[in-house]
Amino acid sequence: MTIAxxxxxxxxxxxxxxxxxxxxxxxxxxxxxxxxxxxxxxxxLLVVFLRFFAPYTIDGHVIRQTVQIAPRLPHPTMLQEVYVAQNQAVKKGDKLYQFETTLYAAQLAEAEANLVGAQQNAQILQEDIAQAQDAQAEAEANESYAAEQVARYTNLVPRGGAKQETLDKWTAQLAAAKAQVAEAAANVTKAQLAADAQVDGVNAQVAAAQAQVDQAQYYLDQTTIYAPEDGKIISQQARPGLVVGGFRIGSIAAFVADADPYFLATFYQEHLKFVEPDQPVEVALDIYPGQVFTGKVKAIWEGTGQGQIKPSGNVPNFLFMSPQGRFAVEIVLDEDPALKRFPGGAHGAAAIYTGGGGEWVSVLRRVNMRLYAWVNFIIPFDV
Structure with missing residues (x-):
């Protein structure tokens, strides 16, 4: 509009x-x-040439990555200490919040006690195997002795050297001894199966108890929240006494990261016909009136929310003549590619120079960009 x-x-x-x-x-x-x-x-003709060979937008923003700070605690837990002030820069690993640890420390102690008990039970299982094997050996010895006695009295009874009752007694004892051997063998198998119940070479009960210890240690560690990376919390609203956990699913703060910011500018789809990566760009940010920054196109985000249909039980509703969605263009600034001096949300205008239409097209658009930059000294007009 300004250039027109x-x-x-x-x-x-x-x-x-x-x-x-x-x-x-x-x-x-x-x-x-x-x-x-x-x-x-x-x-x-000038407007058409400008739109296609030097597309321009006033919808550009600096985008900074954010991390939602959400306590991962399963029980209602009270916030005890807040270590960070509003808009305070922090380094990765710095303490941000400390929650009450009493319940989670007790759960860890209980889990560690259960682990010791499971380890002792695993050792007892090995002793059970040895005991069952001894009982089996004793039963087999009794069976062998009873078999010998049956064989001896079987030869003596026909000759009158022994009574039939004695032979019948040893025959009954042999049958009992065989039953004892079978029972002892079953006990050995049961003891061996119990000892062989393992996960990656570790007794199953010990592995389960160790998992409970790991889980309890995890939740105890979660009572202290550390900075995930370098950055700052813009608005610090959490105060000691705040209760989180249980049914709370929301975040208590938004952490703005220093790393990997980027500049996005949105354009009408048809205006990107001749736009390609690495083409020169100029950006005028409202936060720096009178200044124009140079850069280049990094990528075109060729997609909008209008190109997505979310799974649902509803038939898609296509609104006739619905306004088209704009495509975002990611821009890298030459002066400060990391955007360290630009706060998140900084707004401005951007122009892409495709090289088409002649040099006069670029000249007119450069005039347009400088008009925008200098008018920022006055607009918004609020005295």
């Missing part, structure tokens, strides 16, 4: 000079129609 008004103003001055200042031509109805017709086409 500028073109109209220049054309009006030229007409004034020709028809009124130096009276090179006499103004009449015919020249009025011709002047309007020529001016309209000049303005139309």
């Amino acid at each position: 008004l500028l073109i109209v103003a220049v054309y009006a001055i030229v007409c004034w000079v020709v028809f009124y200042k130096y009276k090179l031509l006499k103004f009449n109805i015919v020249w009025g129609v011709v002047t309007f017709w020529v001016g309209f086409h000049v303005l139309f």
